[in-house]
Amino acid sequence: MQISKFMTPEIIFGNQSIAQIGESLRRLGATRVFLVSDLGVVNAGWTERIISYLKQQNLEYHLWTNVTANPKDYEIHAGIAEYRAMECNAILGVGGGSSIDAAKAIALLATNEGSIVQYEGVDNIMHPLPPMVMVPTTAGSGSEVSQFSIIVDSARKVKMAIISKSLIPDIAIIDPQTLMTKDKELTANTGMDVLTHAIESYISLAATPLTEVHSLQAMRLIAKHLRPSAASQYNAEAKQAMAMASLQAGIAFSNAILGAVHAMSHQLGGYLDAPHGEVNAILLPYVLEYNYIAAPEKYRLIAECLGENTSGLSAHDASRLTLKAVKELARDLGVPETLSAIGLHPEQIDLLSAHALNDVCMATNPRDMSVPDVAALFRQAL
């Protein structure tokens, strides 16, 4: 066994936990907070409520919402200019993975010079970041607990993975109530993203006993609660369970990294600006089929966590139930089934496959891949 590392932020979880945002920032020494969010979250009323918590603690703030899905390098550069102009000294990210990844990238540039594209890859951050509190409103990206920030290099149209423990926020505040303003498509897509995090982190070459328990628990929660969560915006029990699933999957993948689904979907996000959760949902069954021979024993456990009955089955048949369970879930949720539906054209596949092979997440995929292997998977999912 190699030496493994494990790290999480301080985590505050539960309904009404967002009321602790102000005191959490205060405790970290913040006086002037750069609040990164998006208009969906603003329109749902969450930022207004959160600003009231900042005011209660006499914190000054500046709200910045110029972030889009798949956040772009130029958005980050605009954000850091505004952070500096407003003389902020702490970052609060509120929203889905895009808002939180953008908030982390802005925090990075607050204390490290140059362009965000210089920091692509693992461990390229030199100076400690300002205090960061992250509040997810989707379940979700897991970015609130992860050492990842995924930003699009607009010149190359590539999603860069920036990975460093410096990007782990100081405090993650997860309030399941915020999930009640998500629509059913977003619930389904982000839920399939959580499932992808749970499965890819579990079969990752960098998985450890500390991450595996969280991956498996996330799968159990998803199997039981994702359908009901997508069925009703107001099912509080299901929202709470999915918030916990997202958190546990986030803890797992932050430390065990991911695999080929993410390496491939990052390319579609960068090149086509395609929605991350949706692309993952489409790719997951195909990549799982490909990866199967790398981890049949683990697939058996995945099948069991996803609610399949494996008793009396051969090892092979039991492990193959993972594929059945994932496909059924995707179908029940009505997520799209083809990449052409989200705009991929066959002539783009070779370029995107070459890029995917260079993505950091490919290094921990449990089965070796070549460019033709990746291209074949893209074609299957077309």
Place this chain on the structure above:
Amino acid sequence: MQISKFMTPEIIFGNQSIAQIGESLRRLGATRVFLVSDLGVVNAGWTERIISYLKQQNLEYHLWTNVTANPKDYEIHAGIAEYRAMECNAILGVGGGSSIDAAKAIALLATNEGSIVQYEGVDNIMHPLPPMVMVPTTAGSGSEVSQFSIIVDSARKVKMAIISKSLIPDIAIIDPQTLMTKDKELTANTGMDVLTHAIESYISLAATPLTEVHSLQAMRLIAKHLRPSAASQYNAEAKQAMAMASLQAGIAFSNAILGAVHAMSHQLGGYLDAPHGEVNAILLPYVLEYNYIAAPEKYRLIAECLGENTSGLSAHDASRLTLKAVKELARDLGVPETLSAIGLHPEQIDLLSAHALNDVCMATNPRDMSVPDVAALFRQAL
């Protein structure tokens, strides 16, 4: 569901991980390290090796080994005087729970004034502590990841629980190789301590989904590996598994707290200076029997994690197997079975029972207790 909190240090786990001690301290800004250890660890050669890692990073150090089992307030006060006299600016604890708890208590007094007894209880630490790296050599106390430091108030002969997230070290380095210098009694006693952490944290009123996965995984590892670990000093696989079990149980109880076994055993440690692991091993079956009605469903899962076959059994019969499994493990390991064997006299029971009721760990015990309830358990275990 209430709001829950979860926090761990940065964790580095694996054989040879102690080679990262020097750079870990350097990264935290240390230049002059106060190294807290005990003579057993020194004699096993670990401190010499660790000092070589400090020298490689050009770190100055001062070795301090004046700590005993159940560390006393006056030892801490002598330690902080020496820390100040040697002008250290970071703390490295190497050893069992006593060394690490002492190291954390000295760190506390490095930045917070007065006597260590002023800090008993929850959240009484005002100022941030100096950088702390902790390296356990028993599996174990879990103190390397916990927000606890347990120190004896010598005037009252009471073990004080000092609990604060400030006491969570910055970095925990767990190298299973260090377990190979433990004798079989210490392996058995500290292993039963790990089991107690796993079970008490799991049935604790403060358990959360984040802590439960670690409690249960610790139990599975103990069931499979504690006997082989106690059987051979050189079984590397068993040592690695027990190091992981101790770590996971530590993560669980740091965040979920413990229960009546610890509330009671702290009194015997404070009053009779009795070895912590041994006392826990004796008390655990009796307290489990008492707590049973609080959590029969959880007992069923504990039984399964401990390797019992519950299929076809009634809920009652399945859950009762927990008691059988724990007793058999204690017997197989040959841990003592009575408190009189470790020096408890009947006339001491009333006083110790009253003290136990005031211990912080009693607040999360899943079944209510009165002084006569505690006294009855002490008498059963006599």
